[in-house]
Amino acid sequence: MVSKIILATSNKGKIKEFKEYMRDFEVLSYGEVMDEFEIEESGKTFKENALIKARVIFEKLKDKDVIVISDDSGISVPLLDNNPGIYSARYAGLPSNANKNLELLVENLKEKNVQTTPAFYTACIGLVTKHGEFSVHGWMHGYATTMPKGNNGFGYDPMFIPEGFDKTLGELDDEIKEKFSHRIKALNLAKILLKTLK
Numbered sequence: 001m002v003s004k005i006i007l008a009t010s011n012k013g014k015i016k017e018f019k020e021y022m023r024d025f026e027v028l029s030y031g032e033v034m035d036e037f038e039i040e041e042s043g044k045t046f047k048e049n050a051l052i053k054a055r056v057i058f059e060k061l062k063d064k065d066v067i068v069i070s071d072d073s074g075i076s077v078p079l080l081d082n083n084p085g086i087y088s089a090r091y092a093g094l095p096s097n098a099n100k101n102l103e104l105l106v107e108n109l110k111e112k113n114v115q116t117t118p119a120f121y122t123a124c125i126g127l128v129t130k131h132g133e134f135s136v137h138g139w140m141h142g143y144a145t146t147m148p149k150g151n152n153g154f155g156y157d158p159m160f161i162p163e164g165f166d167k168t169l170g171e172l173d174d175e176i177k178e179k180f181s182h183r184i185k186a187l188n189l190a191k192i193l194l195k196t197l198k
Contacts, residue, residue: 006030006058007068008056008057010029040052044086046072046074058128069126069127074089122138125183125186136189138186139182140182152169
């Protein structure tokens with residue numbers, strides 16, 4: 001079985017979500033085992049970026065029995081040519097600022113004279129191991145709104161209304177979100193993969 005999982009992220013929201021959902025495994029963020037540093041995300045897809053981040057951390061670790069997991073995720077709005085997409089975390093520029101990213105997306109939607117418009121989240125989880133590299137995806141569909149609400153979550157959660165709901169992710173409880181979150185869907189597949197790795 002897997003001895004230890006290292007998360008190739010310094011995003012506190014993602015770390016919390018991963019650790020809570022993967023209680024069957026010993027999970028550490030890479031910042032707990034080495035000094036944090038900036039990883040350049042030069043890929044053109046969520047998959048490429050997830051594997052780049054996981055690969056960089058795996059190569060820096062001396063223990064090749066660990067598995068490094070990275071998530072690359074973002075929100076895409078068809079009305080805006082599927083932006084911000086892979087640039088979700090740095091939509092308003094660097095250094096990354098979640099509030100500024102959200103404000104810019106709201107502003108760009110308002111320029112289109114809409115209050116809500118279809119949108120979807122994508123999550124790709126990349127796994128780098130001594131056995132090779134793997135990736136899985138999860139999606140969540142719904143609507144982006146120009147009226148953000150709620151503080152439960154991070155990133156664009158206050159402006160995303162999942163399909164079948166009338167509240168934003170920022171207003172919904174974690175227990176509800178766990179049933180359909182893009183990251184949870186990808187994590188479910190990742191957990192199946194992890195159980196096959198010796």
